[in-house]
Amino acid sequence: MQGTEYGDEDLRRAMERELRERLEESQRTGRPLRVYLGVDPRTSDLHLGHVVPMRKLRQFQELGHTAIFLIGSFTSLIGDPSDKEKARRLMSFDEVMANAKTYTDQAFRILDPEKTVIDYNHRWLGELKFGDLIHLASHFTVQQFLARETFRKRYDKGDPIFLHEFFYPLMQGYDAVALKADVQIGGTDQMFNIIVAGRKLQEAHGQKPQIGILLPLLPGTDGVRKMSKSLGNHIPLETTPEDMYGKLMSLPDQVMGTYMRLLTRWTPEEIARLEADLEAGRLHPRDLKMRIAREIVDMLFGPEAARRAEEHFVRVFQKRDLPEEMPEYPYRPDQPLVDLLVDAGLVKSKSEARRMIEQRAVRFNGRVLEGFQTTLPGPGVLQVGKRRFLRLVASEKAPSAG
RNA sequence: GGGCGGGUGCCCGAGUGGCCAAAGGGGGCGGGCUGUAAACCCGCUGGCCGUGUGCCUUCGGGGGUUCGAAUCCCUCCCCGCCCA
Numbered sequence: 001m002q003g004t005e006y007g008d009e010d011l012r013r014a015m016e017r018e019l020r021e022r023l024e025e026s027q028r029t030g031r032p033l034r035v036y037l038g039v040d041p042r043t044s045d046l047h048l049g050h051v052v053p054m055r056k057l058r059q060f061q062e063l064g065h066t067a068i069f070l071i072g073s074f075t076s077l078i079g080d081p082s083d084k085e086k087a088r089r090l091m092s093f094d095e096v097m098a099n100a101k102t103y104t105d106q107a108f109r110i111l112d113p114e115k116t117v118i119d120y121n122h123r124w125l126g127e128l129k130f131g132d133l134i135h136l137a138s139h140f141t142v143q144q145f146l147a148r149e150t151f152r153k154r155y156d157k158g159d160p161i162f163l164h165e166f167f168y169p170l171m172q173g174y175d176a177v178a179l180k181a182d183v184q185i186g187g188t189d190q191m192f193n194i195i196v197a198g199r200k201l202q203e204a205h206g207q208k209p210q211i212g213i214l215l216p217l218l219p220g221t222d223g224v225r226k227m228s229k230s231l232g233n234h235i236p237l238e239t240t241p242e243d244m245y246g247k248l249m250s251l252p253d254q255v256m257g258t259y260m261r262l263l264t265r266w267t268p269e270e271i272a273r274l275e276a277d278l279e280a281g282r283l284h285p286r287d288l289k290m291r292i293a294r295e296i297v298d299m300l301f302g303p304e305a306a307r308r309a310e311e312h313f314v315r316v317f318q319k320r321d322l323p324e325e326m327p328e329y330p331y332r333p334d335q336p337l338v339d340l341l342v343d344a345g346l347v348k349s350k351s352e353a354r355r356m357i358e359q360r361a362v363r364f365n366g367r368v369l370e371g372f373q374t375t376l377p378g379p380g381v382l383q384v385g386k387r388r389f390l391r392l393v394a395s396e397k398a399p400s401a402g
Numbered sequence: 403g404g405g406c407g408g409g410u411g412c413c414c415g416a417g418u419g420g421c422c423a424a425a426g427g428g429g430g431c432g433g434g435c436u437g438u439a440a441a442c443c444c445g446c447u448g449g450c451c452g453u454g455u456g457c458c459u460u461c462g463g464g465g466g467u468u469c470g471a472a473u474c475c476c477u478c479c480c481c482g483c484c485c486a
Contacts, residue, residue: 232430286436286438351450355446
């Protein structure tokens, strides 16, 4: 149960005991445990925050248990209210399935594709009748829901709480029933869904209640709030090793410990040593962060990609050299700078282009450019800010006469 | 269904006839500095061009009053509270 977090000693002890018993039983009977992790495709990206529970799932997988990666094709329609202080938009099934399209590919960066069971909860949630819902709901009181912090806050503030939001835990709880889950993995914000809703509904259906493994939440790039795409503080899995490395380097120093503990493959002893070195001034914070970034990129993309990502970072951000590779765009002698920046996609609008020029953020071959209507003397490297680069190349074909 | 309060830029929020492209904060971006795309400091943050006391679009939707509306009126939609 290393690395778990329950916020309540009794619960922790109970879960530890039950897990031990269930593992022993599994060993005795030869029946692997059914361990599941559910992820809602509210967006198209999985991110580093998802990696934490996925790695835990992978551990069970390696021990020979059945790992189920559940895609919340139905729960996503509502969205989990557990971690949000406002109601979420209802989504359409098509939208959700479109988002889910690459989820499995992304997940297989961590999970073993050969051994992972992929399932979708619309298969059973979509089949429930109104009467079934009434039965599920009858196991809970409104007070239990209102006691939850996120609903409590909204209630006190006079913010809307929609009735359908109460269905979310019922749905997730029923997932555990449908999957006959022995263990469910989730973040600490899943306490209610896993421990209350899931276990209660399983017992009501004559099943042994699942064991909840609750893992700490990974803070996002702001270093404070839970990583989430909707908060804009996420590091997506679907990106380049260079981008991931850079985003990791922009983390505030104070979350390095959390990242080491939750994401790296390092042992607690190694982490303790690194932290002691940091404390004593033997290890530079930047260097530690570079090691963390490299380790995480290595884990997800492999050692070679991690090495290249680090090189790129040193070259572009530390030495302020040009990146090895950059997008190309045809050079046109008559194209005014403002138009060029927009057409090439370096900025979103001409107004932004003008702002960038005014702020002396636009460089050509290393020299700051001035004047909106400036045209460039020839092919070369155009740069906006520190990280937007473009190689202007002579067109391969001469422009057709006309 | 009734009464009251509310719906403002990416988010939160101030503004209750002109000084409003709209305070302040957050986020984002840029510059400086650096140890890094941390921290810190400064600036920018609707669009368009002719960069000007410029033009266009924006304050839930539609309509109106006015020389002029985020602000007033009508109407519709949505949310909260209380009542039923």
